[in-house]
Amino acid sequence: MKALGFILPAITVLAFLVIIGPIAIVVLAAFSPTEFFTFPPPGLSLRWFFEFFRLDNMRDAFTLSLELALSAATCATVLATMAALAVVRRRGLAAGLLQSLFLAPLVFPTIILGLALLLFYKSLGIGILPGLILAHVLVGTPYCFRAVLTSLQVFDFAQEEAGQSLGAGPFRTFFLITLPQIWPGVLAGWFFALIVSFGELNTALFLTGPGQTTLPIEIFSYLQFQGSQLVIAAASALQVGLILVLILAIERLVGLARLTRS
Amino acid sequence: MRRLAGAALLLPPLLVFLVFFVCPLVYLFYVSLHDASQSELYGTTVSFASYAAILRDPFYATIILRTLRTAAIILGLALVFGYAAAFTIARMTPRWRILCLVLLLFPLMVSNVVRAYGWVALLGRRGVLSTALRGAGIIDAPLTILYTSDAVVIGLLTILLPYMIISIANSLAAIDRSYHEAAQALGAGPIRTFLHVTLPLSSPGVASGALLVFLLTLSAYVTVTLLGGPQAKMLVSLVYDGVVAFQWPRAAALAFVLPAVALAAAALIQALLRPQRVSGRGR
Numbered sequence: 268m269k270a271l272g273f274i275l276p277a278i279t280v281l282a283f284l285v286i287i288g289p290i291a292i293v294v295l296a297a298f299s300p301t302e303f304f305t306f307p308p309p310g311l312s313l314r315w316f317f318e319f320f321r322l323d324n325m326r327d328a329f330t331l332s333l334e335l336a337l338s339a340a341t342c343a344t345v346l347a348t349m350a351a352l353a354v355v356r357r358r359g360l361a362a363g364l365l366q367s368l369f370l371a372p373l374v375f376p377t378i379i380l381g382l383a384l385l386l387f388y389k390s391l392g393i394g395i396l397p398g399l400i401l402a403h404v405l406v407g408t409p410y411c412f413r414a415v416l417t418s419l420q421v422f423d424f425a426q427e428e429a430g431q432s433l434g435a436g437p438f439r440t441f442f443l444i445t446l447p448q449i450w451p452g453v454l455a456g457w458f459f460a461l462i463v464s465f466g467e468l469n470t471a472l473f474l475t476g477p478g479q480t481t482l483p484i485e486i487f488s489y490l491q492f493q494g495s496q497l498v499i500a501a502a503s504a505l506q507v508g509l510i511l512v513l514i515l516a517i518e519r520l521v522g523l524a525r526l527t528r529s
Numbered sequence: 530m531r532r533l534a535g536a537a538l539l540l541p542p543l544l545v546f547l548v549f550f551v552c553p554l555v556y557l558f559y560v561s562l563h564d565a566s567q568s569e570l571y572g573t574t575v576s577f578a579s580y581a582a583i584l585r586d587p588f589y590a591t592i593i594l595r596t597l598r599t600a601a602i603i604l605g606l607a608l609v610f611g612y613a614a615a616f617t618i619a620r621m622t623p624r625w626r627i628l629c630l631v632l633l634l635f636p637l638m639v640s641n642v643v644r645a646y647g648w649v650a651l652l653g654r655r656g657v658l659s660t661a662l663r664g665a666g667i668i669d670a671p672l673t674i675l676y677t678s679d680a681v682v683i684g685l686l687t688i689l690l691p692y693m694i695i696s697i698a699n700s701l702a703a704i705d706r707s708y709h710e711a712a713q714a715l716g717a718g719p720i721r722t723f724l725h726v727t728l729p730l731s732s733p734g735v736a737s738g739a740l741l742v743f744l745l746t747l748s749a750y751v752t753v754t755l756l757g758g759p760q761a762k763m764l765v766s767l768v769y770d771g772v773v774a775f776q777w778p779r780a781a782a783l784a785f786v787l788p789a790v791a792l793a794a795a796a797l798i799q800a801l802l803r804p805q806r807v808s809g810r811g812r
Contacts, residue, residue, distance in 0.1 A: 278613040282694065283629075285687040286636050289647025292657060296650060304650060306657040346542040353539035365539070368546055374741070376748030376791070378765055379784040382772060383553035386560055386570060386781070401549050408542070437534045466640030468751050473772060483640045487751055490646060500650075503643040510638045514631070 290507060297504035299497055315501035325502060327478070328485035332465055335481060339403030340411075340460035346404065347411030347460075348453055352445075355419045366416075373409040377469035380405070385473040395476040402474055403464040410463055411456030418452025451521035458517050462510055482506065561781035570777045579782035589767070593790065596764040599678055600746040600794070603686050607742045608735070610686075611693030615734075618694065619701035630698065633691040641688055645755040648684045649675065652756075676758030684756040689745050693738040700734025701727070736802045743794050747787055764790070 296304040300312035319325050350369050354362055372380065381402065388398045422445065430440040446453070468483045475484050482502060489499050563571035564578055583589045618629045636644065651657050652675045659672040674680050704727065712722040750765045757763070762770075764787055771780025 275613050275617050278610060279617040282610050282614040282690060283632065285683075286633065286690055289644050289651060289687065290636060290639055291647075292650050293643055293647045303655075304657075306660060346545060349538045350542035353535050353542075356535070365543070368550075369542065372550065374744055376744065376765070376784075376787055378748050378750050378768060379557070379787060380550070380553075382768065382780060382784050383557040384549070385772070386777065387549075387553035387556050389570060390556070401545075404545070405550055408546075462638045466638065466643075468640055468642055469748060472750065472769070483642050486640075486646070487642045487755075490642070490649070490755055499646065503640075503646060506643060507639055510635065514635060514638075 293500050294504045294507055296497060297500040299500075302497075304497060304500070315497045316505075318498045319501040319505070322498065324480070324485060325482075325498065328480045328482045329502070329505070331479060332482040335399055335403055336461050336464040339400055339407055339464045340457050342400070342404045343407035343460040343464075344411045344415075344453060344457040347408045347456060348415050350408075351412055351415040351419055352441075355416060356424065369412045370409045372405050377406065378472060381470040381473045384470070388474070395474065395479045399471060399474050399479070399481070402470045403467055406467055406470055407460030407464050410459035411453075414452045414456035414459060415449060416452075418449040422448055455517060455521050458513050462513055465509065466506065557781050557784060561778055561785055563778050565776060565778050572778075579778045580786075582779070583782055583786055592762060592767060593764055593786070595678070595761075596747065597790070597794075599681060599685075599761075599763065600743055602682055603689070603746050604739060604743055606682070606686050607690055607693045608739065610690055611697055611738060612735070614690075614694045615697035615701055618698045626698070626702070630695060633695055636688075637691050641749065642751050642755070644688050645684055645752045648680065648687075648756055652680055652683070675756065676760060678757060678761045680756040681753055681761050681763075684752050685746055685749055688749070688752060689742045692741045692745070696738030696741065697731060697734040700731045704730045732802050736798060739798050739802070740795055743798065744791050747791050 292306075295306075295308065297315055298311045298313070299305070299308045300310045300314065301308070319329075347369070350365070354365050354369070357365070384398065384402055387393075393401075426444050426448075427440050430444045431437070435443065466483055467481065468487065471481050471484055472487075475481060480488075483506075486499050486502050489496065560571045561579055562575055562577065564574045564576050566572040618626055621629065649656070652672060653659065654671040654673065654675065656672065656675070659668075662668045663671070674683075708726050708730065709722055712726045717725065747763075748765055750769055753761065753763050753766055754769075764783070768780055768783045768787065771777075771783055
């Protein structure tokens with residue numbers, strides 16, 4: 268038993284090291300002053316970040332990813348909030364099926380969703396940009412759905428009835444009574460969808476096209492075909508930085524406890 | 530009025546999901562049931578040729594077996610590491626627990642391509658580990674682990690481990706303390722209490738974590754490609770190769786072999802673990 272008291276924390280520390288270590292290495296590599304990454308680095312510099320914004324394809328991929336994440340997360344949040352409002356009061360088989368449908372992209376192999384969408388878009392003639400937005404909406408919606416559903420489960424619907432019996436229409440009831448009480452969930456869902464969309468990789472793999480690539484796909488093709496240049500590390504570090512900023516925003520606006528629950 | 534509002538709310542998300550999630554998958558299945566064509570996405574004859582070719586070809590069998598073996602190794606390691614870490618985290622004070630869970634959620638938000646890149650930088654021949662170990666005189670030759678199945682196991686294990694830890698830690702934290710006290714009052718030692726009380730009560734978390742890790746292992750194309758290289762291809766790599774070669778029906782059929790394998794494995798995990806739905810009040 269004594270030994271176990273030592274082994275368990277040791278395994279835990281090791282687990283955290285191997286989970287976070289690779290990300291830390293990439294961020295460290297991004298600040299290298301040298302042509303190739305050496306450890307420990309001889310100093311720190313921002314040259315690879317300047318290089319990143321100097322390269323057209325990198326800058327375009329970054330902008331596209333940001334636009335895509337913002338629009339997809341917003342669409343996903345609207346859809347997920349509607350879905351959660353519609354599902355939360357239903358019971359029985361239909362409710363269960365609907366919930367599974369809206370959560371399905373979470374567990375469904377995303378690369379297969381990407382392939383299915385590619386064929387579907389090809390036969391319907393849907394363009395690259397709308398196709399990418401749709402794919403990112405599908406991937407982001409489950410996260411929002413779960414976050415909104417969690418906050419709706421503690422919402423007292425008698426308040427909605429009170430509002431309606433006092434003459435407020437469904438829209439006024441929603442915006443004046445329901446939304447102010449569930450907005451932490453809605454906001455957390457939006458942040459989640461934003462982060463997921465910004466890092467989305469497997470679904471977008473087949474859906475990007477020449478000149479219209481997202482940042483993760485651009486990083487992937489650089490790694491695959493041009494070896495590990497440190498400008499990739501800078502691109503990765505920018506992504507990590509953005510996520511850290513968003514986590515801080517969630518902490519400030521809705522509290523971190525909500526993040527771990529939904 | 531109420532029902533009308535409910536339907537109006539449900540309709541837009543339901544339509545989006547039916548048209549852009551269910552329809553494409555049905556269409557993919559439809560494509561997989563046709564023969565190949567030079568000019569079109571698929572030929573005109575309905576056939577099971579793509580599925581038959583996959584089942585008959587020993588090359589596919591080798592890759593499917595390798596995929597299953599790799600996934601099983603990753604799952605086994607994830608269970609051991611995940612349970613140990615979750616057990617430690619579940620016994621922390623709520624403040625520390627939330628901090629640890631956020632530290633685990635953060636890597637999940639970082640794109641897998643970035644996390645795989647980190648392992649490329651660590652494991653490569655001129656990578657951080659290779660240089661450090663050689664500098665310390667522990668090994669003489671550069672590390673040759675990158676572009677092998679081992680690198681895929683290490684990379685995917687660490688990428689997916691947070692799912693397992695979070696899932697188990699949540700179910701451990703939900704166990705009512707009084708069960709432990711009751712077991713101990715009845716004379717069970719810590720090991721018996723763990724085996725007969727804690728472990729069965731945490732089985733829903735173990736099952737959902739195991740399911741998630743297994744499913745995500747099967748579909749992790751980017752990690753497998755970056756860390757395994759051309760030598761350690763898995764089932765998902767074949768789907769990609771089919772697309773690149775414009776063999777649409779073949780790629781579509783392979784895309785359905787993948788979830789079929791996943792479903793079989795999911796059923797197995799459920800049957801083995803028989804997650805018990807005993808809920809406690811938690812702490």
